[in-house]
Amino acid sequence: MIELKNVSFTYGSENGIEKGAAGGVGETVSNGSLNNINLSIKDGECLLITGGSGCGKTTILRLINGLIPNFFEGLLSGSVTINGQNVSQTELYDTAKTVSTVFQNPRSQFFNVDTTSELAFACENQGMAREEILRRVNRTVVEMQLEPLMNKSLFNLSGGQKQKIACASVAVTGNDIILLDEPSANLDLYSIGELKELLKKWKSEGKTIVVAEHRISYLWDIADRTVILNEGQIIKELSRPQMYKLTENDLHKMGLRTNKDCRVKPDNDTELVMPDNDTLSSSGNNTDLSSSGLTRGSLSKSNILLLQNFRYKYKTGYLALSIPQMQIPVGQITAITGNNGDGKTTFLNCLCGLGHRSKGTIEFKGKTYKRKARQKLVYLVMQDVNHQLFTESVMDEVLISQLEPNEEEAHKILASLDLDDFAKRHPQSLSGGQKQRVAVACAIASGREILLFDEPTSGLDYTHMLQIGKILRDLKALGKTVIVVTHDRELIEECCDNEMKLLDYSKK
C-alpha cells in the first residue's frame, strides 16, 4: 500500500527544469512541482500516471522511491508512506529493498559496464549470498530470454536492449513495487510490445506497478486505474470502466496522446529497391527499404533525392547498412521507420556524410554529392539537442550557422519560431522544447535544402508533438526536403507525406 497524503513539493534549485519540461510556444514552463496530491495505491494494482510535459509525473515517482527529498532537494510537505513506513525519512538503501525503478534514459541508468554484473548489482548491494544472487539472475535470464545479451558491454547494446536489461535488473531483485518513468521513450513498436508482455507478467505475479508515461496506448488495457495530472494537481482519476468510455478526442482535449494502438498500415508497399544479391551472400546484415504511399511512376528525376550504394561498415567488418538505391521525394516530409537496431541512426550518419566509414553518393537537383560535400547540403537536428548548442546566446547560435552572419535575417528566423524574445538568453538555460526550436532555427539559417530530424518527439506530450508537426510542415512550405526518423505513429499520421521502412533482412 502506497499512500501520498496532502503532498506538495517544489524543487529547490533548477532540478525540476533539468528534466522533461518541454516548454512550448509562449507558455510558462511548468517545472514538475506538486500541489496537494492525495493518492493511495493498493498492493498489486497497476497505476498509470499521465499528463502533459512538466506536470509532475516524474516527481510522484521520485517521492515514492525516496529520491525526493533524499537526493533532489526542495520544499516538501505532507507524507508519503509505503506499508505505513514514511519513505521520506527512510534511507535510500532501505527503500531500495522494496521499491525498484526503471528510468527513462537508457544511457545513464547503469552502474556497471557489463550486463551480467548489472543484473546482480542491486542484490549485491543488499548483501545477499552469492549463490542466491546467481540463482535469481539465472532464473531471470531464462524467463526473459536474455541469453544473447549476457556478458556484453552495455555500451554496445541498442536502446531497446538496454531498457530490457534495466527491466531485468528490477526483476532480479524480486521487489514488490516497481516504478517505471517513461520506459517507452526510446523504444520501437516491437520493443514496446515486449515491455507490455513483461508488465502483464509482473501484474499476474501480484506486483504493484506505477508507470508515468506519455504514450498510453500500450498501457490502456493493463492499467487498473489512470491518474491524469495537470500543473502538479490531479485533475482526473479514472477507474477501468471509465477508462473504456474515454474517447480519443477527450484525451486530446486534455493534451494527451491517443489510447488506440497505432498499427502500421497494412503493407501494400511498392518495393523501390531490391536487395543487392552480392551483399546478401557476403554479409549477415542487409537493410532493405520498402515504402508506402508513393509509386515509382510519380517521381521524375528533378523531384527526387536519389541515394546510391549507401553502405556503412563497422570497425569489426560488420555491414550495418546496405542500400543499393533509394528515392526520397524532394520538398516533402518523409518518415523513416524501423525497429531499434535496424540501422536508422547509421542511415542518418551516412546521409549527413559523417564518419569516414559512410559510403555512397546522393543525387540532388542534377548534382552528385559525395560524402564530404553532403556535410554542407544536409542538416541534422539531433535527438539530444544539447549536443549541438555551443554558444553563449541564441542569437550567436543562429549567426554562426549562417554562411554570412546577418543579424536582420537571424531575427526574422527567430521570430518565425517564437524565439525572438530569447535571442539574448543562453541556449542551455532554455527548456527542452525551446532548445529544439533553436536547433531548427540554426537549420533554417544554414540555408541547407535537406533537413533531418532524429526522433524529434521522443518523450513529448500531445500538444508538443503537434507543435513539432507544425514546424515540420512550415519547413516543407519553405521548400525544404524533410526526413524524419521516428517511432511516433501519431507524428507520422499528423504530418508525414511518405513513410519508408528500414528492415534488417538478416533477422527475418
Add this chain to the structure above:
Amino acid sequence: MEVLCSDKKKSLLDPRTKLLLLIFVSVFVIGNAGGDAAAEFRVILNYTPLLFLLCARRWRAFLFGVIFYTFAYAFAVLLMPHCKGFLNFLILAMTGIVLRFLPGILTGMYVVSTTTVSEFICAMERIHVPQTITIPLSVMFRFFPTVAEEAGSINKAMSMRDIKFGGKKALQMIEYRLIPMMTCSVKIGQELSAASLTRGLGGPGKRTNICKIGFGFCDILVFLGLGAGLAFSILRACGVL
C-alpha cells in the same frame, strides 16, 4: 550458472596484480624513482604493458605502443648523440615524453579495458579499501566511456555545422566543445547517481559480489618479476652490484 560462466573470457591477471603493476609503472617510469640504478628495470617495465595488451588482444594499442617505443628508442640512441643545442633538447623532450608517459597510459588502458566494475570493487574489498574510496573510483569506469560517447556526438554536430579547427574561430572552438560537454556530463552524472542510489548503493551492510577473483600462475610470475626488479634496483643503488 551455466549461462553466467559459459563464454566469460577470464582476464589473465587478478585486479590486484594489475593495480600493483600500475603502481610500479607510475613510480619507476613516470616518477623516475631509482634514477640510473633502475634503468634496466625501467626498460622492462616499459615493455610489460605491451605484452599484456597483446595477451588481451588489444591489437591497436599494442601496435601503437610498439611503433612509438621503436621511434623513441631509435631517436634517443641513434640520433641524439649527433645533435647539438636546440635540436638535441627537442629530441630529448620528445623521447622523454613518450618513454615516460606512454607506459603509464598503456598500463592504465590495459587495466581499465580488462577489468569489470564488479571485479574492481571485489578486489578493493579484499584489500580492505573503504567504500568511500572504492565507489567514486568505480564510477570512473563508466563515466569516461559515457563522456567519450557524448564527445563523439558533439564532434558530429560540429562537423555538420561546418565548424572546424583553424580559421578565425580557433579560440572559440575549445569553448564550443566544452559547453555541451559540461552540461551533458553534469546531467549524466546526476542521473547515474540517482539510479545507483535507488538500487541500494552505499548501504551500511556488507556487499556481496558474484565475481570470483583470485591469484593464478601469471599473477605469481608478475609478483616475482616485480620483486626481483625491485631488489635488483635497490642492491644496485646501495652499490652491492
